[in-house]
Amino acid sequence: MSIASEKVYVEILRKLKTIIQEGGLQAGDKLPSERVLAHLVQAGRSSVREALRSLELLGLIETKRGEGTFIRPPSQHRLVEVLASFVLHDDATVKDLLQTRAMVIKECLSLGAYRMTREDEQALTNLLTSMKATEDTVLRSTLSLQFQESVIGMCGNQLLYRLWVELTSYEASLPIGSAFLDYDECMQLLQHLKNKDSDEAWRIFSRT
Amino acid sequence: MSIASEKVYVEILRKLKTIIQEGGLQAGDKLPSERVLAHLVQAGRSSVREALRSLELLGLIETKRGEGTFIRPPSQHRLVEVLASFVLHDDATVKDLLQTRAMVIKECLSLGAYRMTREDEQALTNLLTSMKATEDTVLRSTLSLQFQESVIGMCGNQLLYRLWVELTSYEASLPIGSAFLDYDECMQLLQHLKNKDSDEAWRIFSRT
DNA sequence: ACCTACTAGTGGCCAGACCACCAGTGACCT
DNA sequence: AGGTCACTGGTGGTCTGGCCACTAGTAGGT
Numbered sequence: 001m002s003i004a005s006e007k008v009y010v011e012i013l014r015k016l017k018t019i020i021q022e023g024g025l026q027a028g029d030k031l032p033s034e035r036v037l038a039h040l041v042q043a044g045r046s047s048v049r050e051a052l053r054s055l056e057l058l059g060l061i062e063t064k065r066g067e068g069t070f071i072r073p074p075s076q077h078r079l080v081e082v083l084a085s086f087v088l089h090d091d092a093t094v095k096d097l098l099q100t101r102a103m104v105i106k107e108c109l110s111l112g113a114y115r116m117t118r119e120d121e122q123a124l125t126n127l128l129t130s131m132k133a134t135e136d137t138v139l140r141s142t143l144s145l146q147f148q149e150s151v152i153g154m155c156g157n158q159l160l161y162r163l164w165v166e167l168t169s170y171e172a173s174l175p176i177g178s179a180f181l182d183y184d185e186c187m188q189l190l191q192h193l194k195n196k197d198s199d200e201a202w203r204i205f206s207r208t
Numbered sequence: 209m210s211i212a213s214e215k216v217y218v219e220i221l222r223k224l225k226t227i228i229q230e231g232g233l234q235a236g237d238k239l240p241s242e243r244v245l246a247h248l249v250q251a252g253r254s255s256v257r258e259a260l261r262s263l264e265l266l267g268l269i270e271t272k273r274g275e276g277t278f279i280r281p282p283s284q285h286r287l288v289e290v291l292a293s294f295v296l297h298d299d300a301t302v303k304d305l306l307q308t309r310a311m312v313i314k315e316c317l318s319l320g321a322y323r324m325t326r327e328d329e330q331a332l333t334n335l336l337t338s339m340k341a342t343e344d345t346v347l348r349s350t351l352s353l354q355f356q357e358s359v360i361g362m363c364g365n366q367l368l369y370r371l372w373v374e375l376t377s378y379e380a381s382l383p384i385g386s387a388f389l390d391y392d393e394c395m396q397l398l399q400h401l402k403n404k405d406s407d408e409a410w411r412i413f414s415r416t
Numbered sequence: 417a418c419c420t421a422c423t424a425g426t427g428g429c430c431a432g433a434c435c436a437c438c439a440g441t442g443a444c445c446t
Numbered sequence: 447a448g449g450t451c452a453c454t455g456g457t458g459g460t461c462t463g464g465c466c467a468c469t470a471g472t473a474g475g476t
Binding site: 009013017046049050051053054057058060074079080082083086090092093095096097099100103104107111157158159160162163166 | 217218221225254257258259261262263265266268282285287290291293294295296301303304305307308311312315319365366367368371
Binding site: 033034035049052063064065066067068069 | 456457458459
């Protein structure tokens with residue numbers, strides 16, 4: 001037993017993280033099987049499963065019966081969403097989340113406006129034309145989200161980007177939700193970014 | 209099996225939620241034992257444990273060997289910690305970290321400046337006098353940290369506060385010099401906050 | 417009245433079993 | 447040679463039963 005007699009599944013989580021890091025595993029990669037992991041970590045399979053289950057619930061990994069366990073891309077995390085589903089209707093918490101998300105967006109915009117390259121511009125423009133072309137509302141909202149994701153990503157700060165992803169996945173699960181921007185808004189957003197006017201860009205988000 | 213042949217532990221989570229709601233269980237209350245739950249939910253104990261473990265990782269419940277499982281108050285939820293442990297350590301660069309922390313501080317200051325009460329002011333002043341009184345450098349830095357912590361906490365956003373805590377503690381573990389404020393800086397900070405001048409307050413932090 | 421030892425109940429952990437499922441493989445038939 | 451199909455090994459999904467360590471309450475002794 002370790003010095004601190006820590007719970008086994010927490011220990012496993014830690015070791016799992018080092019396994020992932022040292023193995024250089026990326027999103028989509030396959031983890032060792034539960035039985036192998038149990039042997040690697042010198043623990044029972046059930047303990048390994050307890051650890052994996054925690055991660056699965058959070059959307060950090062995905063398990064497929066008959067195939068294996070795979071690492072999920074950050075865009076599929078459900079950290080905030082899960083917590084929110086259990087802590088119901090806490091107004092203060094909701095306010096905190098929305099407030100924090102707003103802050104992240106604002107910061108990403110002000111960083112991104114000055115980092116936007118010609119390629120970024122082109123990619124965003126392409127998304128816009130795709131948006132205009134389609135009538136499928138589902139596809140439209142997907143593109144809208146992709147547009148936002150690209151804009152946020154331009155900030156060049158991986159940490160902020162992932163924060164935004166987590167917080168947004170929560171907002172999307174809200175009944176009111178609707179974190180989508182329509183075509184016009186996206187276009188204006190792009191224009192403001194071209195002008196490096198992050199304040200105006202932010203206004204697009206805040207006026208909903 | 210349910211219609212969608214959902215995974216048992218997810219089903220258990222759902223039932224658990226209804227058990228909590230219908231039982232009117234509050235923070236601090238004790239849940240049924242794992243064996244009882246297994247019987248209630250018509251599942252094996254290991255599946256129940258997998259569900260409970262997920263909740264424990266998030267800090268939604270607390271398990272005490274020999275006693276039982278208890279519901280935790282929202283203030284002890286571990287959303288940020290878990291998020292940080294998986295988002296922070298792998299690909300987060302130092303630049304991202306500092307940038308994000310700076311943003312959190314800035315936002316907390318601008319929120320906090322307008323929420324500061326007489327009590328807050330008094331508490332901060334007390335900390336300042338303690339700081340001035342001591343010569344012990346260790347104690348001084350502790351007080352400095354406490355001062356910052358109080359300032360950040362005034363923003364009234366638990367999420368932001370905990371983000372700051374995580375980011376700061378992580379930053380402190382880096383070889384980079386840490387961010388303590390000396391007595392004079394704390395005093396100026398307090399003065400700016402009194403004037404509700406969050407921009408000037410922020411300058412104290414950013415000039416290091 | 418106080419301490420002690422016992423007991424029942426709890427979570428912590430594990431080994432093993434069986435199932436459903438998937439992918440690859442090889443034999444078989446055309 | 448090409449295509450089909452049953453088989454097989456490996457995987458996660460789940461349950462059972464067991465043993466341990468720990469806690470709190472209790473019955474018993476002093």
